[in-house]
Amino acid sequence: MRRTANNRPPFLCATSRGKDIGENMSICGGVAGVRGGNPNKIFFHNDGGSQNANAAFYQNWLQSHPLENGFAHYYVADDGILQAEDDWNMAWHCGDSDGNANGLSVEACQSLGDTTTFLQNEEKALQLAARKCMEYGIVPSASTIMLHQEVYATSCPHRSVEIHGGFSGCKNYFINRIRELMGMEQMPEVSYSGGASAGSGGDAGVVFTYGVRTEDGTILPFVNNLADFAGIIGQKITDIAIKVNKGSVRYRVHILGRPADEWLDYVTGCDWNDPINGFAGNGQIIDAIEVYYYTPADIVAAHGYQQAQYRVSPVNGNYYPWQYDNDMDNGQDGFAGAFGIAMDRFQLF
Ligand SMILES: [Zn+2]
Structure with a gap:
Protein backbone atom coordinates (compact mmCIF):
# COMPACT_ATOMS: atom_id res chain seq x y z
CA MET A 1 0.00 0.00 0.00
CA ARG A 2 1.27 3.44 -0.87
CA ARG A 3 2.40 5.47 2.05
CA THR A 4 1.20 9.04 2.17
CA ALA A 5 2.22 11.96 4.29
CA ASN A 6 -1.05 11.65 6.18
CA ASN A 7 -0.30 8.27 7.64
CA ARG A 8 3.22 9.11 8.64
CA PRO A 9 3.41 8.03 12.25
CA PRO A 10 3.37 10.98 14.65
CA PHE A 11 5.83 11.06 17.47
CA LEU A 12 4.72 12.45 20.77
CA CYS A 13 6.90 12.30 23.77
CA ALA A 14 5.47 13.43 27.04
CA THR A 15 8.89 14.00 28.50
CA SER A 16 10.10 16.07 25.54
CA ARG A 17 13.48 14.50 25.71
CA GLY A 18 15.66 13.88 22.71
CA LYS A 19 18.68 11.70 22.18
CA ASP A 20 20.80 14.80 22.15
CA ILE A 21 19.96 15.84 25.70
CA GLY A 22 22.40 14.67 28.33
CA GLU A 23 22.65 11.13 29.59
CA ASN A 24 20.45 9.23 32.01
CA MET A 25 17.71 11.80 31.73
CA SER A 26 15.07 9.10 31.56
CA ILE A 27 12.72 8.34 34.43
CA CYS A 28 14.11 4.86 34.80
CA GLY A 29 17.71 6.00 34.37
CA GLY A 30 19.08 2.86 32.79
CA VAL A 31 18.38 0.82 35.91
CA ALA A 32 18.11 -2.40 33.87
CA GLY A 33 21.41 -1.76 32.11
CA VAL A 34 22.65 -0.70 28.69
CA ARG A 35 21.92 -3.00 25.76
CA GLY A 36 25.16 -2.49 23.88
CA GLY A 37 23.31 -2.34 20.57
CA ASN A 38 20.07 -1.36 18.93
CA PRO A 39 16.86 -3.16 19.80
CA ASN A 40 16.06 -5.86 17.24
CA LYS A 41 12.44 -6.55 18.10
CA ILE A 42 9.43 -4.80 19.54
CA PHE A 43 7.26 -6.12 22.36
CA PHE A 44 3.65 -5.13 22.79
CA HIS A 45 1.98 -4.96 26.15
CA ASN A 46 -1.39 -3.88 27.49
CA ASP A 47 -1.09 -2.17 30.85
CA GLY A 48 -4.15 -3.65 32.51
CA GLY A 49 -4.87 -0.12 33.67
CA SER A 50 -8.10 1.82 34.03
CA GLN A 51 -9.27 4.78 31.98
CA ASN A 52 -7.26 6.94 34.42
CA ALA A 53 -4.00 5.13 33.78
CA ASN A 54 -2.69 7.60 31.23
CA ALA A 55 0.81 8.86 30.47
CA ALA A 56 0.71 11.47 33.23
CA PHE A 57 -0.35 8.78 35.68
CA TYR A 58 2.57 6.53 34.70
CA GLN A 59 5.03 9.39 34.90
CA ASN A 60 4.19 9.73 38.58
CA TRP A 61 3.66 6.05 39.21
CA LEU A 62 7.06 5.03 37.87
CA GLN A 63 8.76 7.49 40.20
CA SER A 64 6.92 6.26 43.25
CA HIS A 65 7.07 2.49 42.77
CA PRO A 66 9.99 0.06 42.69
CA LEU A 67 11.14 -0.41 39.09
CA GLU A 68 12.00 -4.01 39.89
CA ASN A 69 8.28 -4.68 39.55
CA GLY A 70 8.61 -3.96 35.88
CA PHE A 71 8.52 -1.08 33.45
CA ALA A 72 8.43 -0.51 29.71
CA HIS A 73 10.17 1.97 27.42
CA TYR A 74 6.96 3.59 26.20
CA TYR A 75 3.51 4.17 27.67
CA VAL A 76 1.01 5.12 25.00
CA ALA A 77 -2.18 6.75 26.28
CA ASP A 78 -4.80 9.30 25.29
CA ASP A 79 -2.76 12.19 26.74
CA GLY A 80 0.41 11.32 24.82
CA ILE A 81 3.33 8.94 24.82
CA LEU A 82 5.55 8.74 27.86
CA GLN A 83 9.06 7.55 27.19
CA ALA A 84 10.16 6.11 30.50
CA GLU A 85 13.45 4.61 29.40
CA ASP A 86 15.89 5.36 26.60
CA ASP A 87 15.87 3.00 23.65
CA TRP A 88 19.52 2.09 24.15
CA ASN A 89 18.82 0.83 27.67
CA MET A 90 17.20 -2.46 28.58
CA ALA A 91 13.89 -2.62 30.44
CA TRP A 92 12.31 -5.16 32.79
CA HIS A 93 9.15 -5.63 30.83
CA CYS A 94 8.61 -9.23 29.80
CA GLY A 95 10.24 -11.67 32.22
CA ASP A 96 12.44 -13.05 29.47
CA SER A 97 16.14 -12.25 29.35
CA ASP A 98 16.42 -12.01 25.57
CA GLY A 99 13.24 -9.95 25.35
CA ASN A 100 14.45 -7.56 28.06
CA ALA A 101 17.90 -7.27 26.54
CA ASN A 102 16.95 -6.85 22.89
CA GLY A 103 13.33 -5.79 22.79
CA LEU A 104 11.88 -2.31 22.72
CA SER A 105 8.77 -2.38 24.89
CA VAL A 106 5.54 -0.51 24.23
CA GLU A 107 2.53 -0.42 26.56
CA ALA A 108 -0.85 0.34 25.07
CA CYS A 109 -2.42 1.93 28.15
CA GLN A 110 -5.93 2.24 29.56
CA SER A 111 -6.55 -1.33 28.47
CA LEU A 112 -9.39 -1.75 30.95
CA GLY A 113 -10.96 1.53 29.85
CA ASP A 114 -13.35 2.21 26.99
CA THR A 115 -12.77 0.51 23.67
CA THR A 116 -12.47 3.64 21.54
CA THR A 117 -9.74 5.12 23.69
CA PHE A 118 -7.90 1.84 23.88
CA LEU A 119 -7.98 1.28 20.14
CA GLN A 120 -6.65 4.79 19.56
CA ASN A 121 -3.82 4.07 21.99
CA GLU A 122 -3.10 0.78 20.29
CA GLU A 123 -2.95 2.48 16.89
CA LYS A 124 -0.55 5.10 18.25
CA ALA A 125 1.55 2.26 19.68
CA LEU A 126 1.68 0.61 16.25
CA GLN A 127 2.65 3.93 14.66
CA LEU A 128 5.41 4.32 17.21
CA ALA A 129 6.54 0.78 16.43
CA ALA A 130 6.63 1.59 12.70
CA ARG A 131 8.84 4.60 13.40
CA LYS A 132 11.14 2.54 15.57
CA CYS A 133 11.36 -0.22 12.98
CA MET A 134 12.48 2.36 10.44
CA GLU A 135 14.91 3.94 12.88
CA TYR A 136 16.57 0.64 13.81
CA GLY A 137 16.18 -1.26 10.55
CA ILE A 138 13.81 -3.81 12.07
CA VAL A 139 11.84 -5.73 9.42
CA PRO A 140 8.36 -6.47 10.86
CA SER A 141 7.88 -10.24 10.95
CA ALA A 142 6.80 -13.01 13.29
CA SER A 143 10.18 -12.90 15.01
CA THR A 144 10.46 -9.13 15.44
CA ILE A 145 6.92 -8.06 16.34
CA MET A 146 6.24 -9.79 19.62
CA LEU A 147 3.31 -10.13 21.99
CA HIS A 148 4.27 -10.42 25.65
CA GLN A 149 2.50 -13.78 25.99
CA GLU A 150 4.87 -15.34 23.47
CA VAL A 151 7.69 -15.39 26.00
CA TYR A 152 5.89 -15.46 29.35
CA ALA A 153 2.81 -17.06 30.89
CA THR A 154 0.57 -14.02 30.82
CA SER A 155 -2.57 -12.91 29.05
CA CYS A 156 -0.79 -9.65 28.09
CA PRO A 157 -1.60 -7.94 25.75
CA HIS A 158 -5.04 -9.09 26.88
CA ARG A 159 -7.27 -6.43 25.32
CA SER A 160 -5.52 -6.44 21.93
CA VAL A 161 -5.70 -10.23 21.78
CA GLU A 162 -9.39 -10.15 22.69
CA ILE A 163 -10.24 -7.48 20.12
CA HIS A 164 -8.23 -8.92 17.21
CA GLY A 165 -9.48 -12.48 17.29
CA GLY A 166 -7.08 -14.20 19.67
CA PHE A 167 -3.32 -14.51 19.77
CA SER A 168 -2.82 -15.44 16.13
CA GLY A 169 -5.23 -12.82 14.80
CA CYS A 170 -3.58 -10.14 16.92
CA LYS A 171 -0.09 -11.13 15.81
CA ASN A 172 -1.11 -11.04 12.14
CA TYR A 173 -2.78 -7.68 12.61
CA PHE A 174 0.17 -6.07 14.41
CA ILE A 175 2.74 -7.29 11.88
CA ASN A 176 0.72 -6.19 8.89
CA ARG A 177 -0.46 -2.87 10.32
CA ILE A 178 3.15 -1.90 11.06
CA ARG A 179 4.21 -3.01 7.58
CA GLU A 180 1.38 -0.97 6.08
CA LEU A 181 2.49 2.10 8.03
CA MET A 182 6.01 1.56 6.70
CA GLY A 183 4.78 1.25 3.11
CA MET A 184 5.74 -2.43 2.97
CA GLU A 185 3.79 -5.25 1.38
CA GLN A 186 1.64 -7.44 3.62
CA MET A 187 2.64 -10.80 5.03
CA PRO A 188 0.20 -13.67 4.41
CA GLU A 189 -2.31 -14.38 7.18
CA VAL A 190 -0.92 -17.41 8.96
CA SER A 191 -1.78 -19.32 12.10
CA TYR A 192 0.77 -18.51 14.80
CA SER A 193 1.26 -20.59 17.90
CA GLY A 194 3.13 -19.89 21.09
CA GLY A 195 0.86 -17.44 22.85
CA ALA A 196 -0.15 -18.31 26.39
CA SER A 197 -3.79 -18.11 25.41
CA ALA A 198 -3.36 -19.84 22.07
CA GLY A 199 -4.51 -23.13 23.58
CA SER A 200 -5.02 -25.94 21.10
CA GLY A 201 -4.56 -23.66 18.16
CA GLY A 202 -4.42 -24.93 14.59
CA ASP A 203 -0.69 -24.62 14.18
CA ALA A 204 1.08 -27.90 13.53
CA GLY A 205 4.50 -26.56 14.52
CA VAL A 206 6.05 -27.29 11.14
CA VAL A 207 9.25 -25.32 10.68
ZN1 LIG B 1 2.98 -7.30 29.14
Missing part, protein backbone atom coordinates in the same frame (compact mmCIF):
# COMPACT_ATOMS: atom_id res chain seq x y z
CA PHE A 208 10.98 -25.16 7.33
CA THR A 209 14.65 -24.23 7.29
CA TYR A 210 16.05 -23.13 3.97
CA GLY A 211 18.94 -21.36 2.34
CA VAL A 212 20.21 -20.40 -1.08
CA ARG A 213 23.44 -20.03 -3.00
CA THR A 214 23.81 -16.95 -5.17
CA GLU A 215 25.41 -16.56 -8.58
CA ASP A 216 28.80 -15.61 -7.14
CA GLY A 217 28.91 -18.92 -5.26
CA THR A 218 28.06 -17.53 -1.83
CA ILE A 219 26.01 -19.81 0.41
CA LEU A 220 23.79 -17.63 2.57
CA PRO A 221 22.73 -18.48 6.14
CA PHE A 222 19.64 -20.63 6.62
CA VAL A 223 16.38 -18.95 7.66
CA ASN A 224 13.25 -20.40 9.28
CA ASN A 225 9.70 -20.06 7.95
CA LEU A 226 8.78 -16.40 7.52
CA ALA A 227 11.33 -14.97 9.93
CA ASP A 228 13.19 -13.69 6.87
CA PHE A 229 13.69 -14.50 3.22
CA ALA A 230 16.56 -16.44 1.64
CA GLY A 231 18.58 -14.47 -0.86
CA ILE A 232 20.01 -11.04 -1.43
CA ILE A 233 17.99 -8.54 -3.41
CA GLY A 234 19.65 -8.07 -6.77
CA GLN A 235 21.64 -11.32 -6.73
CA LYS A 236 20.48 -14.27 -8.81
CA ILE A 237 19.86 -17.56 -7.03
CA THR A 238 21.51 -20.73 -8.35
CA ASP A 239 20.77 -23.38 -5.71
CA ILE A 240 18.34 -23.96 -2.86
CA ALA A 241 18.55 -26.28 0.17
CA ILE A 242 15.50 -27.08 2.32
CA LYS A 243 14.73 -29.16 5.40
CA VAL A 244 11.77 -29.45 7.74
CA ASN A 245 11.53 -30.36 11.44
CA LYS A 246 8.53 -32.71 11.08
CA GLY A 247 7.64 -34.88 8.10
CA SER A 248 9.69 -34.51 4.93
CA VAL A 249 10.07 -32.34 1.89
CA ARG A 250 10.73 -33.02 -1.81
CA TYR A 251 11.86 -30.21 -4.08
CA ARG A 252 13.40 -29.44 -7.45
CA VAL A 253 14.44 -26.43 -9.51
CA HIS A 254 14.39 -25.41 -13.14
CA ILE A 255 17.48 -23.95 -14.83
CA LEU A 256 16.99 -20.65 -16.62
CA GLY A 257 17.00 -21.06 -20.40
CA ARG A 258 16.03 -24.75 -20.43
CA PRO A 259 12.79 -26.10 -21.96
CA ALA A 260 9.78 -25.81 -19.66
CA ASP A 261 9.48 -29.55 -19.10
CA GLU A 262 13.14 -30.05 -18.32
CA TRP A 263 13.59 -29.83 -14.56
CA LEU A 264 16.51 -31.08 -12.50
CA ASP A 265 15.81 -34.22 -10.45
CA TYR A 266 13.90 -34.05 -7.19
CA VAL A 267 15.94 -33.98 -4.00
CA THR A 268 14.90 -34.60 -0.41
CA GLY A 269 18.00 -33.81 1.62
CA CYS A 270 19.52 -30.61 2.97
CA ASP A 271 23.30 -30.59 2.94
CA TRP A 272 25.46 -28.19 0.94
CA ASN A 273 28.20 -30.84 0.88
CA ASP A 274 25.96 -33.38 -0.88
CA PRO A 275 25.61 -32.40 -4.55
CA ILE A 276 23.45 -35.47 -5.29
CA ASN A 277 20.62 -35.08 -2.76
CA GLY A 278 21.58 -32.18 -0.49
CA PHE A 279 20.24 -29.24 -2.47
CA ALA A 280 18.41 -28.45 -5.71
CA GLY A 281 20.51 -26.85 -8.41
CA ASN A 282 23.76 -27.33 -10.31
CA GLY A 283 25.34 -23.91 -9.90
CA GLN A 284 23.52 -22.38 -12.86
CA ILE A 285 20.95 -19.62 -12.49
CA ILE A 286 17.46 -20.97 -11.77
CA ASP A 287 14.07 -19.51 -12.66
CA ALA A 288 11.58 -21.82 -10.93
CA ILE A 289 11.24 -24.06 -7.88
CA GLU A 290 8.71 -26.68 -6.85
CA VAL A 291 8.35 -27.75 -3.20
CA TYR A 292 6.14 -30.54 -1.85
CA TYR A 293 5.57 -31.28 1.83
CA TYR A 294 4.81 -34.77 3.13
CA THR A 295 2.69 -34.45 6.26
CA PRO A 296 3.43 -37.12 8.92
CA ALA A 297 0.50 -39.17 10.22
CA ASP A 298 0.39 -37.62 13.68
CA ILE A 299 0.08 -34.12 12.23
CA VAL A 300 -2.55 -35.29 9.75
CA ALA A 301 -4.51 -36.72 12.69
CA ALA A 302 -4.21 -33.59 14.81
CA HIS A 303 -4.23 -30.79 12.23
CA GLY A 304 -5.01 -32.25 8.81
CA TYR A 305 -2.70 -32.24 5.80
CA GLN A 306 -0.26 -29.36 5.65
CA GLN A 307 1.26 -27.85 2.53
CA ALA A 308 4.50 -26.14 1.67
CA GLN A 309 3.62 -22.51 1.00
CA TYR A 310 6.33 -20.69 -0.89
CA ARG A 311 7.06 -17.82 -3.20
CA VAL A 312 9.92 -16.16 -5.08
CA SER A 313 10.60 -12.73 -6.48
CA PRO A 314 12.14 -11.85 -9.82
CA VAL A 315 15.46 -10.03 -9.43
CA ASN A 316 14.76 -6.56 -7.99
CA GLY A 317 11.01 -7.15 -8.34
CA ASN A 318 8.00 -7.83 -6.15
CA TYR A 319 7.10 -11.34 -5.07
CA TYR A 320 4.98 -13.51 -7.32
CA PRO A 321 1.87 -15.04 -5.66
CA TRP A 322 2.20 -17.77 -3.05
CA GLN A 323 2.20 -21.36 -4.28
CA TYR A 324 0.96 -24.39 -2.34
CA ASP A 325 2.89 -27.61 -2.92
CA ASN A 326 2.58 -28.45 -6.61
CA ASP A 327 -1.10 -27.46 -6.73
CA MET A 328 -2.41 -26.24 -10.03
CA ASP A 329 -5.88 -25.38 -8.71
CA ASN A 330 -7.19 -21.84 -8.65
CA GLY A 331 -4.78 -20.56 -11.25
CA GLN A 332 -1.65 -21.76 -9.47
CA ASP A 333 1.32 -22.86 -11.55
CA GLY A 334 2.43 -25.87 -9.54
CA PHE A 335 5.73 -24.10 -8.88
CA ALA A 336 7.07 -20.67 -7.95
CA GLY A 337 8.90 -18.57 -10.51
CA ALA A 338 8.63 -17.66 -14.18
CA PHE A 339 10.55 -19.40 -16.95
CA GLY A 340 13.22 -17.14 -18.37
CA ILE A 341 13.37 -14.80 -15.36
CA ALA A 342 15.98 -15.17 -12.61
CA MET A 343 14.95 -14.88 -8.95
CA ASP A 344 16.64 -13.20 -5.99
CA ARG A 345 14.38 -14.00 -2.98
CA PHE A 346 12.76 -17.21 -1.76
CA GLN A 347 10.35 -17.74 1.13
CA LEU A 348 8.80 -20.92 2.49
CA PHE A 349 6.64 -21.83 5.48
